Amino acid sequence: MAAERTAPASRLPRALARRAGQDVPAALTRYRVMAWIVGVLLAALFLVAVPLKYAAGLDGPVAVIGTAHGWLYAIFFLTACDLALRARWTLRGTVLVLVAGTVPLLSFVAERIATRKTRAGERL
Numbered sequence: 839m840a841a842e843r844t845a846p847a848s849r850l851p852r853a854l855a856r857r858a859g860q861d862v863p864a865a866l867t868r869y870r871v872m873a874w875i876v877g878v879l880l881a882a883l884f885l886v887a888v889p890l891k892y893a894a895g896l897d898g899p900v901a902v903i904g905t906a907h908g909w910l911y912a913i914f915f916l917t918a919c920d921l922a923l924r925a926r927w928t929l930r931g932t933v934l935v936l937v938a939g940t941v942p943l944l945s946f947v948a949e950r951i952a953t954r955k956t957r958a959g960e961r962l
Contacts, residue, residue, distance in 0.1 A: 862924050862925050862956065865917070865920050865921040865924045866925075868921070869914075869917045869918055869921040869949075869952070873945050873948070874949065876907065877949070879910060880907055880940075880942050880943075881942050881943060883903045883907055883942075887899035887900045887904070918932070918939070921952075925961070931952075931961065932962070935948050935962065
């Protein structure tokens with residue numbers, strides 16, 4: 839009996855615990871695509887559209903790129919949460935990845951770190 843080990847109790851609800859760990863590679867791919875899209879749009883917003891708005895008085899690029907970034911960030915948020923549940927990331931790691939999507943160029947760094955740790959089987 840001493841050699842027999844019981845599985846540690848999961849703090850996730852049963853439905854989520856059954857899903858956790860399944861389809862991590864697919865969830866990682868979805869997350870990586872959305873991280874790059876959100877990162878490129880945010881960089882374009884801050885490095886191109888905002889200077890055009892204040893230097894040339896063009897409001898159009900900010901409205902278009904800003905709106906696209908906002909809607910696509912919502913999809914990024916969902917894909918990051920999906921990956922976090924499947925790969926069993928910590929709450930801290932999940933929040934840091936989500937916040938990185940709102941800081942220009944930081945989403946690329948966060949994506950590399952998240953990809954490396956997830957592929958290695960480490961918790962973020």
